[in-house]
Every structure is written in structure tokens, then in C-alpha cells.
Amino acid sequence: MSSPVLEAIQKRRSIREYTDHPVESDLLREIIRAGTWAPSGLNNQPWRFVIITDQQTRHRLAAQTHYGHIVKAAPALIAVYLDQAAIYNEVKDHQAAGACIENMLLATEALGLGAVWLGQILQNKQEVNDILGLADDYDLMAVLAIGHPAHHDQHSQRKPLADVILKEI
Numbered sequence: 001m002s003s004p005v006l007e008a009i010q011k012r013r014s015i016r017e018y019t020d021h022p023v024e025s026d027l028l029r030e031i032i033r034a035g036t037w038a039p040s041g042l043n044n045q046p047w048r049f050v051i052i053t054d055q056q057t058r059h060r061l062a063a064q065t066h067y068g069h070i071v072k073a074a075p076a077l078i079a080v081y082l083d084q085a086a087i088y089n090e091v092k093d094h095q096a097a098g099a100c101i102e103n104m105l106l107a108t109e110a111l112g113l114g115a116v117w118l119g120q121i122l123q124n125k126q127e128v129n130d131i132l133g134l135a136d137d138y139d140l141m142a143v144l145a146i147g148h149p150a151h152h153d154q155h156s157q158r159k160p161l162a163d164v165i166l167k168e169i
């Protein structure tokens with residue numbers, strides 16, 4: 001079976017090295033648009049985004065994660081938030097955020113860009129909010145580091161289906 005969507009799903013890799021080339025603002029908006037087309041419970045669309053290209057801010061954010069070298073290297077970051085005021089169900093809204101983030105990653109692949117989902121930075125979510133000047137109503141879900149891929153030799157593996165399908169009844 002082949003389709004552009006299935007191909008993007010399988011070809012997408014976490015990209016952690018980028019060229020110096022900036023990412024155009026239109027493309028960043030396209031990535032966010034793809035995120036907003038994710039499903040959400042009651043279609044409540046609880047996600048919110050902060051686009052960061054300012055070098056000084058990127059460097060301040062880099063100090064908040066073990067993966068600071070990736071944050072520094074990426075010409076663009078998108079912080080993905082849940083708006084606590086928009087939440088109706090803790091679990092379902094977090095699931096919606098995950099769907100949103102995966103849509104964004106697939107969009108970067110489709111646009112010829114590279115990205116990685118950074119979660120380790122959540123250990124300092126309060127500091128990240130302070131740096132970005134956001135109130136506590138916004139709960140950080142992830143930071144996406146985005147750029148033009150420096151290379152395409154990233155590999156990854158998945159468990160065979162036989163290991164993850166529990167039953168077929």
C-alpha cells in the first residue's frame with residue numbers, strides 16, 4: 001500500500017541537526033495550521049503555540065534542557081501549549097495535544113524541513129513560561145525544534161507488529 005500520508009508517516013525521523021538557513025515564517029504557520037487540524041475532544045482545540053526565532057530567546061531556552069545543543073542549533077522553535085481555560089478532560093486534552101504535535105511533525109516532513117519533539121524541557125516548564133512571558137494558565141506540552149535538515153541519514157527502528165498486537169479476536 002502506498003500513499004503520500006503513509007510515506008510521510010514512515011519517512012519522518014527526528015531531525016536534530018540543521019543548516020544555518022532560517023525557516024520562513026509562512027512555513028512555520030503552515031506547520032501550526034497542520035497541528036490545528038488534529039482531532040480534539042468536542043473539537044475544543046485546546047492547543048496554543050509560541051513561535052520563537054529570536055536567537056537570544058532560543059539561547060535562554062537552551063539552558064532549560066539537556067538537549068540545549070539542539071535548541072541552540074535550530075533556527076526556529078515552536079512551543080506547544082494546552083490552554084487550561086480550554087480544557088474539558090485532562091486525559092483527552094493531552095491526547096489531543098499529542099495528535100496536534102504529530103500532525104506538526106508530519107507537516108515538517110511534507111515541507112522538506114526537519115524537526116524533533118523535545119519533551120525533556122518539560123522539567124523546567126515554569127522557567128520556560130517565564131522566559132516566554134506566559135501566565136500559568138498555559139501548560140507546556142512540548143517544544144519542537146525545526147530547521148532545514150543538515151543531512152538525511154537518520155535511522156530509527158520499530159518493534160515488529162507481532163510484539164505490539166496483543167490479540168486478534
Ligand SMILES: Cc1cc2nc3c(=O)[nH]c(=O)nc-3n(C[C@H](O)[C@H](O)[C@H](O)COP(=O)(O)O)c2cc1C
Binds near residue numbers: 012013014016067120
Ligand atoms: C514525548 C516525547 C518526548 C521526546 N523528547 C525528546 C527530547 O527531549 N530530546 C530528543 O532529542 N528527542 C526527544 N523525543 C524524540 C524521540 O527520541 C524519538 O521520537 C524516538 O527516538 C524515535 O525516533 P524517530 O522520531 O526518529 O522515529 C521525544 C519524543 C516524544 C514522543
